[in-house]
Amino acid sequence: MTSQIRYLMCPPDHYDVDYVINPWMEGNIHKSSRDRAVQQWHQLYHILKEHAIVDLVPPQKGWPDMVFTANAGLVLGDTVVLSRFLHKERQGEEPYFKQWFEENGYKVYELPKDLPFEGAGDALLDREGRWLWAGYGFRSELDSHPYLAKWLDIEVLSLRLIDDRFYHLDTCFCPLTDGYLLYYPAAFDSYSNRLIEMRVAPEKRIAIDEADAVNFACNAVNVDRIVIMNKASNPLKERLADVGFEIIETPLTEFLKAGGAAKCLTLRVTEPVREELHANVSVESRILRMEGHLLDAGLINRALDLIVDNGGSFQVLNFNLGEQRQSTSAAEVKVSAPSHEVMEEIISQLIDLGAVDLPQDEQDVKLEPVTIPGVAPDDFYVSTIYPTEVRINGEWVIVHNQRMDGAIAISQTPQGLVAQCKILRDLEVGEQVVVDVQGIRTIRKTESREKRNAEEFSFMSSGVSSERRVELVVEQVAWELRKIRDAGGKVVVTAGPVVIHTGGGEHLSRLIREGYIQALLGGNAIAVHDIEQSIMGTSLGVDMKRGVAVRGGHRHHLKVINTIRRYGSIAKAVEAGIIKSGVMYECVKNNVPFCLAGSIRDDGPLPDTEMDLIKAQAKYAELLKGAEMILMLSSMLHSIGVGNMTPAGVKMVCVDINPAVVTKLSDRGSVESVGVVTDVGLFLSLLTKQLDKLTSPYTAKMG
Numbered sequence: 001m002t003s004q005i006r007y008l009m010c011p012p013d014h015y016d017v018d019y020v021i022n023p024w025m026e027g028n029i030h031k032s033s034r035d036r037a038v039q040q041w042h043q044l045y046h047i048l049k050e051h052a053i054v055d056l057v058p059p060q061k062g063w064p065d066m067v068f069t070a071n072a073g074l075v076l077g078d079t080v081v082l083s084r085f086l087h088k089e090r091q092g093e094e095p096y097f098k099q100w101f102e103e104n105g106y107k108v109y110e111l112p113k114d115l116p117f118e119g120a121g122d123a124l125l126d127r128e129g130r131w132l133w134a135g136y137g138f139r140s141e142l143d144s145h146p147y148l149a150k151w152l153d154i155e156v157l158s159l160r161l162i163d164d165r166f167y168h169l170d171t172c173f174c175p176l177t178d179g180y181l182l183y184y185p186a187a188f189d190s191y192s193n194r195l196i197e198m199r200v201a202p203e204k205r206i207a208i209d210e211a212d213a214v215n216f217a218c219n220a221v222n223v224d225r226i227v228i229m230n231k232a233s234n235p236l237k238e239r240l241a242d243v244g245f246e247i248i249e250t251p252l253t254e255f256l257k258a259g260g261a262a263k264c265l266t267l268r269v270t271e272p273v274r275e276e277l278h279a280n281v282s283v284e285s286r287i288l289r290m291e292g293h294l295l296d297a298g299l300i301n302r303a304l305d306l307i308v309d310n311g312g313s314f315q316v317l318n319f320n321l322g323e324q325r326q327s328t329s330a331a332e333v334k335v336s337a338p339s340h341e342v343m344e345e346i347i348s349q350l351i352d353l354g355a356v357d358l359p360q361d362e363q364d365v366k367l368e369p370v371t372i373p374g375v376a377p378d379d380f381y382v383s384t385i386y387p388t389e390v391r392i393n394g395e396w397v398i399v400h401n402q403r404m405d406g407a408i409a410i411s412q413t414p415q416g417l418v419a420q421c422k423i424l425r426d427l428e429v430g431e432q433v434v435v436d437v438q439g440i441r442t443i444r445k446t447e448s449r450e451k452r453n454a455e456e457f458s459f460m461s462s463g464v465s466s467e468r469r470v471e472l473v474v475e476q477v478a479w480e481l482r483k484i485r486d487a488g489g490k491v492v493v494t495a496g497p498v499v500i501h502t503g504g505g506e507h508l509s510r511l512i513r514e515g516y517i518q519a520l521l522g523g524n525a526i527a528v529h530d531i532e533q534s535i536m537g538t539s540l541g542v543d544m545k546r547g548v549a550v551r552g553g554h555r556h557h558l559k560v561i562n563t564i565r566r567y568g569s570i571a572k573a574v575e576a577g578i579i580k581s582g583v584m585y586e587c588v589k590n591n592v593p594f595c596l597a598g599s600i601r602d603d604g605p606l607p608d609t610e611m612d613l614i615k616a617q618a619k620y621a622e623l624l625k626g627a628e629m630i631l632m633l634s635s636m637l638h639s640i641g642v643g644n645m646t647p648a649g650v651k652m653v654c655v656d657i658n659p660a661v662v663t664k665l666s667d668r669g670s671v672e673s674v675g676v677v678t679d680v681g682l683f684l685s686l687l688t689k690q691l692d693k694l695t696s697p698y699t700a701k702m703g
């Protein structure tokens with residue numbers, strides 16, 4: 001027997017499955033055989049007694065899970081952090097475990113009442129004593145980890161659990177002697193798996209499969225080279241034997257019904273301290289404030305979900321609900337993350353939702369210089385579509401040229417400091433760029449519900465059924481087009497050649513002719529096939545009236561390109577009477593500016609097609625300025641490209657047959673964007689018919 005290794009166990013006198021607090025307990029209430037449970041527990045007890053001293057804590061009636069002493073607390077040296085159970089069904093165990101630790105001379109630390117931590121079930125010492133692995137995600141809170149680091153004076157490595165079957169760290173993770181690790185990678189998020197791989201050498205990592213995991217192979221008691229567990233597959237036994245471990249299997253099926261096995265039933269109470277090692281915890285916490293339609297717009301749910309989905313945890317410190325349904329609410333949320341890297345990711349997404357630091361926590365942005373033209377500092381903040389302000393010298397400065405996927409560049413001008421979004425290639429040496437995520441806030445307009453409802457046109461949520469949805473969107477778009485046109489506003493269309501192929505060209509031509517469209521963005525193809533239809537009556541060689549391919553039709557678009565190249569431009573071909581109808585004809589005749597951005601797919605291309613991508617993007621940006629609404633018609637390339645260039649506040653309608661394309665706009669929220677999955681030719685036909693019904697010019701609602 002290895003001298004001085006002691007374990008704590010609790011006889012199963014009162015063990016049963018009386019409630020459900022983890023998935024394993026579902027369907028097993030009162031289905032555990034008492035006799036078998038007693039027999040299995042005693043078998044484990046006697047096996048363990050052959051290798052260590054086993055102390056017993058008296059079982060208590062009414063606390064059936066007390067048998068799982070791993071959850072009593074976490075011991076290191078003569079210190080113990082007492083568990084603070086998440087579920088009330090186990091909270092009654094705490095005083096009995098506390099009494100045992102105090103009677104056996106331990107210094108007992110207790111966590112705040114609202115901060116759950118479930119002992120060695122969720123915290124496992126590296127068998128070399130180098131650090132403490134600590135789990136969170138289902139039972140223990142990430143915010144408990146700094147306490148463990150402080151009280152036990154040890155480095156804490158936080159691991160996020162993501163599979164509720166493995167709700168305690170010790171169900172899927174087992175540090176072994178000599179630095180080996182038995183674990184089930186799928187139970188952890190990617191950040192945690194990276195952390196494990198950074199700390200444990202590949203040859204020491206024994207990753208198990210799901211079959212072994214659901215038999216609780218990781219829930220093992222390791223004493224020197226002995227590993228005691230419920231059950232292991234032959235390959236796993238061989239793998240462990242190859243590195244010098246002896247496996248002792250002992251059935252614990254009655255305890256699996258409660259979600260526990262060998263390790264859960266034991267607590268090692270002699271854990272040597274390594275004096276030379278000290279506390280280090282990378283957990284970061286920040287308090288952020290959110291204000292707006294936190295409930296009815298779902299902002300608070302989205303915020304809390306993204307915190308957890310990105311590996312963090314949260315505590316809602318206070319929530320002030322607006323008096324009226326349409327009033328705004330405010331909340332203060334404490335965000336914790338296992339590392340600065342994870343915190344940065346969470347904060348940058350929370351900023352997008354309008355979260356801000358508390359006034360007393362506000363800090364200036366971090367700036368770093370551009371040292372290579374067109375290259376940002378590594379940790380640059382990536383801009384979003386939302387109006388953004390940055391704090392410089394204690395003052396909040398608005399960022400100009402807002403767009404997503406850019407950097408925020410700060411430059412000194414005679415008018416003072418200017419902050420603007422810049423795409424990477426435009427960054428100039430000497431500019432300062434915002435890095436990290438502090439000192440940044442987005443301005444989310446929290447319009448009152450009345451104001452929102454007063455808008456005849458706030459896109460409905462995606463809850464409408466798809467059949468009715470197309471008609472509804474058509475009605476709304478027609479209304480908005482009429483309103484914007486009659487108010488002298490700006491609508492931009494970006495469209496692909498499918499508009500022409502599906503017969504939508506005549507309808508788009510009419511929208512341009514009747515003044516609904518103030519700019520057209522597209523590629524080589526929409527112009528080519530529009531002009532093909534205008535000159536040859538075909539599109540992609542298909543007769544647009546009869547719907548049949550015509551002989552030699554596959555060459556039509558090339559002949560068209562060649563003709564326009566001969567005249568030098570689309571406008572010149574229109575002026576020469578070569579082009580007598582169609583989308584491009586109406587653009588020229590109605591002085592509607594257009595930009596055709598070149599692409600790798602282009603035939604020709606047309607003389608008007610801008611093959612210099614940088615110039616094309618600049619031209620797109622210029623034509624998008626001042627747009628109140630953008631119609632995105634069957635072009636994944638150009639719809640996404642335009643979306644990336646457009647700040648929040650611009651209404652967007654994306655029409656595409658592919659749902660994946662229209663959902664690309666979903667993060668803009670339904671108030672300002674809508675996607676409709678339908679044939680683009682049908683959409684345009686319905687739209688012009690709807691416009692015909694709006695006979696009177698748009699007039700704002702009175703009163």
Ligand SMILES: NC(=O)c1ccc[n+]([C@@H]2O[C@H](COP(=O)([O-])OP(=O)(O)OC[C@H]3O[C@@H](n4cnc5c(N)ncnc54)[C@H](O)[C@@H]3O)[C@@H](O)[C@H]2O)c1
Nearest residue numbers: 496523524525601602603634635636637656657658679680
């Ligand atoms: N001959 C040429 O020069 C030529 C030909 C084709 C494309 N191109 C160029 O390639 C680039 C990409 O072209 P793109 O934007 O057409 O391709 P894309 O793949 O980016 O987008 C086409 C979109 O049309 C959607 N779609 C298909 N059928 C539809 C329907 N009936 N109703 C609604 N949506 C429908 C698809 O789901 C897709 O999202 C453009 O710049 C274009 O000019 C050039």
Ligand SMILES: NC(=[NH2+])NCCC[C@H](N)C(=O)O
Nearest residue numbers: 022068070121168258260264
């Ligand atoms: N260390 C462990 N995994 N303990 C198992 C605890 C089982 C108990 N029924 C619970 O859900 O809390």
